[in-house]
Amino acid sequence: MALERTLSIIKPDATRRNLTGKIVAKFEDAGLRVVASKRIHLSPAQAGAFYAVHKERPFYGELVAQMSAEPVVVQVLEGEGAILKNREVMGATNPANAAEGTIRKEFALSIGENSVHGSDAPETAAQEIKFFFSDLEIVG
Numbered sequence: 001m002a003l004e005r006t007l008s009i010i011k012p013d014a015t016r017r018n019l020t021g022k023i024v025a026k027f028e029d030a031g032l033r034v035v036a037s038k039r040i041h042l043s044p045a046q047a048g049a050f051y052a053v054h055k056e057r058p059f060y061g062e063l064v065a066q067m068s069a070e071p072v073v074v075q076v077l078e079g080e081g082a083i084l085k086n087r088e089v090m091g092a093t094n095p096a097n098a099a100e101g102t103i104r105k106e107f108a109l110s111i112g113e114n115s116v117h118g119s120d121a122p123e124t125a126a127q128e129i130k131f132f133f134s135d136l137e138i139v140g
């Protein structure tokens with residue numbers, strides 16, 4: 001398996017409940033390394049641009065409002081097969097379908113407030129990392 005990087009966002013529902021450390025521990029326990037990290041408060045325009053792929057979906061307005069309501073922690077995670085591994089650690093988008101031990105099973109409140117976002121493929125990982133980080137900010 002190849003060494004990969006993926007973009008993770010710890011969402012407002014999780015930062016609000018002071019769960020950042022518990023969530024990062026799940027990544028690290030799975031063998032993922034945090035090679036870039038910052039806490040930021042997205043504007044509605046920035047959240048809308050990040051999730052532009054979902055623009056036509058009925059939940060887009062609520063998603064943008066939730067993601068810009070309070071701070072998020074954006075991170076680059078690195079590891080062997082990091083994109084898939086992160087998705088396994090996160091669990092299914094809808095916490096009702098998430099497996100035991102996953103972040104979303106343990107912490108998510110609903111499908112919208114599902115605590116974490118992770119890139120879904122190599123192309124999106126590259127785009128999403130670029131959205132938040134310059135090369136200088138990523139230290140492997």
Ligand code: CMP
Binds near residue numbers: 054059112113114
């Ligand atoms: P995320 O992985 O960040 O990608 C898009 C987000 O939209 C998703 O997690 C959810 O938080 C949110 N969302 C809200 N409703 C839905 C839905 N019905 N299907 C998929 N995603 C949804």
